[in-house]
Amino acid sequence: MTRHRVSASVVDLLRSPDGPRDRQLLFGDTVRIEETKSGWTRVIADKDGYTGWLRSDQLTADAPATHWITAPATHAYQEADFKSRDLVSLSFGSKIQARTETDRFVETELGYIPKVHTAPMTAKPDDPVEVAQLFLGTPYLWGGNSRFGIDCSGLVQAALLACGLPCPGDSGEQERALGKTVIEGTPAQRGDLLFWKGHVAWVSGDNMLLHANASHMAVVFEPMDQAIHRIMDQGDGPVTAHKRL
Structure with a gap:
C-alpha cells in the first residue's frame, strides 16, 4: 500500500465517504492508502492503525518529518516575522519538515514556524x-x-x-x-x-x-x-x- 501524509492542519477520519467522524489526523501524520474513489480515499493511520475515509486532496506524497509541534498550538507565518501574516494554525503533535532554521524560526512548506514551538523528531517528553x-x-x-x-x-x-x-x-x-x-x-x-x-x-x-x-x-x-x-x-x-x- 502507498504511504502518504496529511497535508491539512486537522482532518476528520470518517466512517464512510462524507460520513460521521470517528477520529482525526494532524498535519504530517502518515497513512497507507487502501482505496480511492470519487475524490475520497480510505486510509490506515500509521500512528494507531485506525482506518477511515478522508478527502483525497487532504493528502500529499510522504516526506520525512524533521520536527514536531510541542506547543499547544502554533502558527505558520508568511515571513520570518511574527508581525507578518499568519497562514495556518497547527496543533500540538503536528509533524513538519524543516527547510532552513534560524535562531527564531523554522522554515517549512507552510511558512515560518516559531522555533520555540518545535522540537526535533527525536526529542520526546517523559511525563x-x-x-x-x-x-x-x-x-x-x-x-x-x-x-x-x-x-x-x-x-x-x-x-x-x-x-x-x-x-x-x-x-x-x-x-x-x-x-x-x-x-x-x-x-x-x-x-x-x-x-x-x-x-x-x-x-x-x-x-x-x-x-x-x-x-x-x-x-x-x-x-x-x-x-x-x-x-x-x-x-x-x-x-x-x-x-x-
Whole structure:
C-alpha cells in the first residue's frame, strides 16, 4: 500500500465517504492508502492503525518529518516575522519538515514556524500527564485529536504518542492494551488511567483527574471522587478498570 501524509492542519477520519467522524489526523501524520474513489480515499493511520475515509486532496506524497509541534498550538507565518501574516494554525503533535532554521524560526512548506514551538523528531517528553496538561481548556469534541477540539481518548493518545509510547485511538481499545490492572483498593497515583464504559481519564495527582469530558465540554481537572459519583449518577456506570503504565 502507498504511504502518504496529511497535508491539512486537522482532518476528520470518517466512517464512510462524507460520513460521521470517528477520529482525526494532524498535519504530517502518515497513512497507507487502501482505496480511492470519487475524490475520497480510505486510509490506515500509521500512528494507531485506525482506518477511515478522508478527502483525497487532504493528502500529499510522504516526506520525512524533521520536527514536531510541542506547543499547544502554533502558527505558520508568511515571513520570518511574527508581525507578518499568519497562514495556518497547527496543533500540538503536528509533524513538519524543516527547510532552513534560524535562531527564531523554522522554515517549512507552510511558512515560518516559531522555533520555540518545535522540537526535533527525536526529542520526546517523559511525563504524559504533563503533556496532557497542555490541553487544559481545550473544547471537548467527540472524536477530536487536536488542540482545537479533543475527546477523552484523544487526550490519552496525544500524551502517550508524544512520549514515544504506542496507544490505540479509542478508550475501549486503550483499556485492553494499556498498562497493567491495579489491584482493587490500591491508591491511584499520578500517571494511572481510570476507565469507564466509553470514557478514560488521567490520574494527575492525589484524588485528582485530568480528562476531556462532555459534562464540562472541555479538558479539566476534576476531583476523582466527584467524577466517579457524577459519572455514576448520570447513568454511565462504575469505573471498569484502573490501569498503571
